[in-house]
Each structure stands twice: as C-alpha cells, then as structure tokens.
Amino acid sequence: GAGVSQTPSNKVTEKGKYVELRCDPISGHTALYWYRQSLGQGPEFLIYFQGTGAADDSGLPNDRFFAVRPEGSVSTLKIQRTERGDSAVYLCASSLRLAGKNEQYFGPGTRLTVT
Amino acid sequence: AQSVTQPDIHITVSEGASLELRCNYSYGATPYLFWYVQSPGQGLQLLLKYFSGDTLVQGIKGFEAEFKRSQSSFNLRKPSVHWSDAAEYFCAVCGQGGSEKLVFGKGTKLTVNP
Numbered sequence: 001g002a003g004v005s006q007t008p009s010n011k012v013t014e015k016g017k018y019v020e021l022r023c024d025p026i027s028g029h030t031a032l033y034w035y036r037q038s039l040g041q042g043p044e045f046l047i048y049f050q051g052t053g054a055a056d057d058s059g060l061p062n063d064r065f066f067a068v069r070p071e072g073s074v075s076t077l078k079i080q081r082t083e084r085g086d087s088a089v090y091l092c093a094s095s096l097r098l099a100g101k102n103e104q105y106f107g108p109g110t111r112l113t114v115t
Numbered sequence: 116a117q118s119v120t121q122p123d124i125h126i127t128v129s130e131g132a133s134l135e136l137r138c139n140y141s142y143g144a145t146p147y148l149f150w151y152v153q154s155p156g157q158g159l160q161l162l163l164k165y166f167s168g169d170t171l172v173q174g175i176k177g178f179e180a181e182f183k184r185s186q187s188s189f190n191l192r193k194p195s196v197h198w199s200d201a202a203e204y205f206c207a208v209c210g211q212g213g214s215e216k217l218v219f220g221k222g223t224k225l226t227v228n229p
Contacts, residue, residue, distance in 0.1 A: 042219030106159040
C-alpha cells in the first residue's frame with residue numbers, strides 16, 4: 001500500500017517568508033508525528049497528533065511553528081517568518097498505535113532551505 | 116528525560132564482514148526500542164523493533180538486535196554485510212504508554228568497502 005507522502009520534497013524560501021509543508025499519512029493511521037532533522041543529527045520531535053488534536057506539541061521550538069490536522073488525516077506544518085536556522089529536513093511519520101505499540105512509519109521528508 | 120547514545124559516529128567494514136552497531140539508552144523503565152536506516156536522500160525505514168518478550172529480535176534485510184536490560188543496550192548486528200547496507204543507522208526509544216514521541220540517537224554512518 002501507499003506509504004507516508006510529503007510535499008514538496010524541496011522548498012527554498014527567503015528569510016522572513018511563510019512556508020507550509022504537507023504530510024499525507026498512511027490510510028487509517030490515527031497518529032501523526034512531525035520531526036526535524038538537522039545536518040548530522042538524528043530526528044527531533046516537534047508535534048504529535050492523535051486524530052485531529054495535537055496531543056503533544058512540546059517539541060515546537062517557538063510560536064513561529066504551528067501544525068494542523070483538521071480532518072484527522074492530512075497535516076500541514078506551518079512556519080512563519082522563517083529564519084536561516086529553520087533550514088533542515090522535516091519528516092512526517094504515522095502510526096496505527098495498535099495496543100499502544102507505537103510503530104512509526106516515515107515519509108521521505110521535505111528539505112527546507114532558508115536563504 | 117529519555118536519551119539515546121550511539122557511541123560510533125562512523126564505522127567502516129569490508130563487504131562480507133560482520134557488523135555490530137552500538138546503542139545505549141537512558142530511561143526510567145523499559146522502553147520500546149527501534150532501529151531505523153536512512154539511505155542518502157531517503158526517509159527513515161524501520162529495520163526492527165522491541166516491545167516485549169524475546170530479547171533477540173529479527174528484522175528486515177538480515178538484521179537482528181538484542182535488548183540487554185542490565186546494560187541498557189539494544190545493539191544491532193548483521194553476520195555478513197552487503198555493499199547495499201551502506202547508510203546511516205539510527206537507534207530510537209519511545210516510552211510505553213503516555214509519551215508517544217521517538218527519541219533518536221545521533222546516528223552511525225556505515226561505509227562498506229568492497
């Protein structure tokens with residue numbers, strides 16, 4: 001079946017601009033996660049959705065970052081007033097969370113470059 | 116707070132040689148444990164996971180990992196490495212119930228020499 005998809009695959013934007021990154025999870029997966037991976041590092045958690053609600057947004061670095069999942073499927077990560085330090089690969093993952101076992105499947109990521 | 120340490124930043128092995136990648140975690144209870152592989156320009160692929168039960172778990176591509184509670188370790192092994200195994204490998208932990216996020220190590224880059 002189809003895996004997690006993310007669009008765009010690459011995004012170049014100027015400092016100060018607004019960007020939206022989209023994630024389509026695996027069909028039927030109720031849990032959705034966003035992570036950020038900087039060069040040479042492991043992914044770092046940003047936010048977790050269970051259904052439509054953000055169950056844990058403790059990883060969002062500041063209030064320029066916001067994410068939504070209005071219908072419990074597709075999610076959009078929104079970054080306002082982008083800064084050069086926001087440049088990274090943004091990864092999305094989804095999970096069924098069967099019996100509490102959290103097996104997360106990742107998309108290919110969106111590489112964001114802020115110039 | 117949960118943390119994961121992968122002591123080896125870069126490992127080089129010859130094709131056909133055995134491989135062991137180290138992973139140590141810090142967590143107050145027994146976590147769920149995972150190994151992911153990331154090829155250049157690709158997303159993360161789940162290699163194997165440990166939830167409970169048998170401490171030796173088998174994964175895809177001939178990989179296995181052993182959970183050792185006494186050492187807080189979850190090392191990844193493969194008896195014979197193939198050139199296509201060259202990639203970056205990430206160990207991750209997740210709390211049982213409640214906390215849902217994965218906490219990753221910094222990764223180990225594997226180079227395979229012909």
